[in-house]
Amino acid sequence: MAPPPIASTETTSLETVALAAAPATLSGVSPAQKKTTKVHYDRDDIKTPKQLIGDTLRSRVEGIDHDRCDAGDEDAFFVADLGEIYRQHIRWKVNLKRVKPFYAIKCNPDPQVVRLLAELGTGFDCASKNEIQQVLDMGIDPARIIYAQPCKTGSYVRYAAKMGVRKMTFDNPDELYKTKQFFPEAELFLRIATDDTSSLCRLSLKFGASLDCTRNLLELAKQLDLNVVGVSFHVGSSSSDPDAFSKAVRDSRFVFDQANEVGLNLTTLDVGGGFCSELFESMARVLSQALDNHFPPNIGIIGEPGRYFVASAFTLACNVIARRTIEDAATQTCAYMLYLNDGIYGNFTSIMFDHQHPTPRILRCGNRFLHGSEASKEYGEGSTIEYSLWGPTCDGIDLIVEKARFPEVLDIGDWLYFEEMGGSYSLALLRVQLIEGIPAKPPGLTSIH
Numbered sequence: 001m002a003p004p005p006i007a008s009t010e011t012t013s014l015e016t017v018a019l020a021a022a023p024a025t026l027s028g029v030s031p032a033q034k035k036t037t038k039v040h041y042d043r044d045d046i047k048t049p050k051q052l053i054g055d056t057l058r059s060r061v062e063g064i065d066h067d068r069c070d071a072g073d074e075d076a077f078f079v080a081d082l083g084e085i086y087r088q089h090i091r092w093k094v095n096l097k098r099v100k101p102f103y104a105i106k107c108n109p110d111p112q113v114v115r116l117l118a119e120l121g122t123g124f125d126c127a128s129k130n131e132i133q134q135v136l137d138m139g140i141d142p143a144r145i146i147y148a149q150p151c152k153t154g155s156y157v158r159y160a161a162k163m164g165v166r167k168m169t170f171d172n173p174d175e176l177y178k179t180k181q182f183f184p185e186a187e188l189f190l191r192i193a194t195d196d197t198s199s200l201c202r203l204s205l206k207f208g209a210s211l212d213c214t215r216n217l218l219e220l221a222k223q224l225d226l227n228v229v230g231v232s233f234h235v236g237s238s239s240s241d242p243d244a245f246s247k248a249v250r251d252s253r254f255v256f257d258q259a260n261e262v263g264l265n266l267t268t269l270d271v272g273g274g275f276c277s278e279l280f281e282s283m284a285r286v287l288s289q290a291l292d293n294h295f296p297p298n299i300g301i302i303g304e305p306g307r308y309f310v311a312s313a314f315t316l317a318c319n320v321i322a323r324r325t326i327e328d329a330a331t332q333t334c335a336y337m338l339y340l341n342d343g344i345y346g347n348f349t350s351i352m353f354d355h356q357h358p359t360p361r362i363l364r365c366g367n368r369f370l371h372g373s374e375a376s377k378e379y380g381e382g383s384t385i386e387y388s389l390w391g392p393t394c395d396g397i398d399l400i401v402e403k404a405r406f407p408e409v410l411d412i413g414d415w416l417y418f419e420e421m422g423g424s425y426s427l428a429l430l431r432v433q434l435i436e437g438i439p440a441k442p443p444g445l446t447s448i449h
């Protein structure tokens, strides 16, 4: 039996809802089923985004007859709360007024995400020809794109030149010669290295000029008559140290001054990404202060947030497809290995590449839906059952969670869910690309940006 149409949910009374509680727009994602229905809630009956996500997860799972469904109908799926992206956008506007965001689409190139952010007025950080093309194909002005990859493929630079995508980054002399050859009119940002030791994904190991090279690079750019317009940096992804921003802003000031001495007039600072949602307000405060201390208002400031916008918007549901019981004769207890229908070769690549630790919760156990309840959560030691969670491939490294304890006995056919699954650089979010039913533009936005 095929599952029912996926519910897409939006509240109808945006104008009356406080900004902080802007409505969730939900969309279930199904490879098999692309029909969409919309559910409207009355003003008195506005549900929280979490409840709407729970409703959507539940209606999809309830529609699956595991004993009879077609192959793949019980595949893992995402529910995307696009309202969350909108709320993150408002939060950015409130806390980081001076910084214009260019969303790093490598984080989650889902077309609905990109379209929503385009409507909200952000720019885009693209790292390849395909990403640039995806954004341009949506009719977005090339001036809203920064090709923020300091070590670029030559043919991609020619493509950027042809399409009029002028903003790009560099961090070494060879890249300057390449730019001279293929796109001498480019507007260049010198990417500097940062201290990213307190971030989960260190990006300065791979990119960024150290401060003892910047002067030579600026002189070479001047000599080649290239157009250097600014400085960029990235404090590392999932950074946990707000002070990383103030140090990087100070270093950028140093490079702006060097550029002045060399006879280049820089106009823009690009503060990169690395904004984590939990620490956002304190990061924004530190960054705003540093910007105001070091850069007068005539210097434009842009940023390249990625995960900040999307991580919390996506919830992944996975089905338990098999189970192995591990009996411990000595202690007379048993543990279980659960095999899920998604793993590190699918939507859990972040475990391998981004050092993430997804948190499992129980969505459905037997006939009970536990979304959002205490019973859905992992427990510490005690009278609980121990599980390890594995992906569906035959590869031994396809392990999602080594140890999780739940009070419930989970069995084949049950469902787990994982929140905060929206931002994974090496994204295999194939199924998300089938999200349907998101309104092109939440009402009432024009007054906000």
Ligand SMILES: *Cc1c(COP(=O)(O)O)cnc(C)c1O
Pocket: 104, 106, 107, 125, 148, 149, 203, 234, 236, 237, 238, 272, 273, 274, 275, 304, 305, 306, 307, 308, 423
């Ligand atoms: C990955 C990346 C980003 C986004 O980083 P987040 O930590 O997800 O905000 C921004 N800029 C560049 C150049 C990147 O490589």
